[in-house]
Amino acid sequence: MSALEKSMHLGRLPSRPPLPGSGGSQSGAKMRMGPGRKRDFSPVPWSQYFESMEDVEVENETGKDTFRVYKSGSEGPVLLLLHGGGHSALSWAVFTAAIISRVQCRIVALDLRSHGETKVKNPEDLSAETMAKDVGNVVEAMYGDLPPPIMLIGHSMGGAIAVHTASSNLVPSLLGLCMIDVVEGTAMDALNSMQNFLRGRPKTFKSLENAIEWSVKSGQIRNLESARVSMVGQVKQCEGITSPEGSKSIVEGIIEEEEEDEEGSESISKRKKEDDMETKKDHPYTWRIELAKTEKYWDGWFRGLSNLFLSCPIPKLLLLAGVDRLDKDLTIGQMQGKFQMQVLPQCGHAVHEDAPDKVSLVLNDCKKTTVRITLDATEDKSLSLSLHCLQQLLWSLCRCNCTSSPNSPWQLLMALALHVCAEELLVLCCFIPGPCG
Known part of the structure; x- marks a missing residue:
């Protein structure tokens, strides 16, 4: 694999670093936000895209967990949407509006544990097994013993969890499975560079507008409309930040850094403490989840994913931002016709956010069989x-x-x-x- 191909595969999980030429930068590089055409980076409420919101309570051995879901539509099969790592159900907002306008269906977009507005007793447990059980429990809590026809659609980490859910038969009414831009081979290759990518992100933001601006100009989300609603679910107001390395803010991430003065270790330590005390006031927003601390679960999300996907005895669809992402197992499976595949070029890793209309069209076109029995x-x-x-x-x-x-x-x-x-x-x-x- 060439160096260029490897660079394009960096940051496959949970979100993808900016690609060369996409307006982004490599980890550690600085990017200016100079004057230009004024764009609106103000946040947009979820209610502009979803019809309703619900907190679903799930009983377990440790008590009650509450899962946030956003819903649209009242008839037809359910499209159960699972977001990528670090994102939230709001990443499906613009896609929801697009698919509802084309297909008679019901949308249920779920905030997975430790993400968005979901609250669980054990937020540190992000194993594939636990999150797959969460999906099954939410379906049972919402629909009881007779759930409607359900199709699982997952992006990145959410795609992996969708496959684990399907392979464990945790949704008995499951009719189809769709993974968006997640492949075992490239995901596993990218894990080694993931920590570097996460360290290169800003740790705090001055405002929601700054967070949205960064997500677009760094190439994380290439669709401003989606970023304005999606980033609200990725960041939260600071409760207080302390970091031995100081706080890397939006100013450092997209504006040229000031050079450090030559100071003694004592004065540097004092300055860092002062910076930490001012962080909450000057940069009151930070990430909802510290992805770097979830590293021990990454391997479990993706190892063996291709074979699990191929073994699911239901119709399957794989959406990719580039055909080069296919690994050996999926390449063979695709040649054997074991699943449908669509490539949507000129998209970033967040395919459903960058091109929600195209994704909805693909899903609509793939609806090959509709059986209606009236008795x-x-x-x-x-x-x-x-x-x-x-x-x-x-x-x-x-x-x-x-x-x-x-x-x-x-x-x-x-x-x-x-x-x-x-x-x-x-x-x-x-x-x-x-x-x-």
Whole structure:
């Protein structure tokens, strides 16, 4: 792999460092925000994109955890959206408006543990197993034993958690799986450089406007509209900051640093303490989660991810910002038609934020099969067909080209449908891979 290719793969988790030519800079480099065309970096409320917000309580052995979800839509299958590391459910805001305008569906965007407005008893536990269980628990708390058809869509870390959730069968009504710009090979390669990237970020911001401005001008989010709502979920007001290394603020991150004076160690230490005391007043916003402290979980999120993804017995879609991100296992799987893949060039790592319209179009175009079964109501309400059973039948149907056999999935589906008592059973929208899928 060339040096240029390696540089393009830096910062794959949880968010991607600026790429050369994207208006960003390499770690440690400085970037000026000089005068130019004035842009509006003011924050935008979530209510401009989502219809409602809910705090879902989940019982566990340590007490109650509360998960923040943002929702839109009232009919159709549920698109359960999982954000990347350090981000929040608000990263899906602009995408939500785009997909709702094209597809009849329900949106549930979830703040994962230790992110956004979610509050849990053990915020330090960010293992893939725990977060996957969280997703299943939230679905159960919201919908009980009969959840609607659900498709999991996850970006970066959220994509990995979506795969772990699906492979563990924690969402029984799962109909499809979509990963956005996360591949095991490139993610594992990027872990070595992740700490350097995190150290290169500002630690504090003077205001929400400064945070939004930094995210756009550094290339973290290339879509200003999305940044104005998304960054609100990534930063919080400081409760007090102390750092032995001093606080790296937005001023240091995007404006030329002042050179340090030649001072003795005692005076330098004193100055750093004074700087820390002034940080809260001068730079009252900091990151909601310290990603550097989650390093011990990174390997568990991504190792073995490609094979887990390929082994999930449901229709699958992989969205990438570049075809070079495919690793060996996924390349072979894609050639065998085991999943659909779409590449959206000229996007950063946050594909769904940079190009929400394009992502919504891809999802709409991939809706290959819609099955609608309308039946007359009868007096016997005791007979029913489980959604999981119907999903498995449809999946078998997708893999079978022949419907003439008396035992074909179509024939089995219709035979079972005769025993279902409902005025309108359901609408299933699912991704269908190629004939070899």
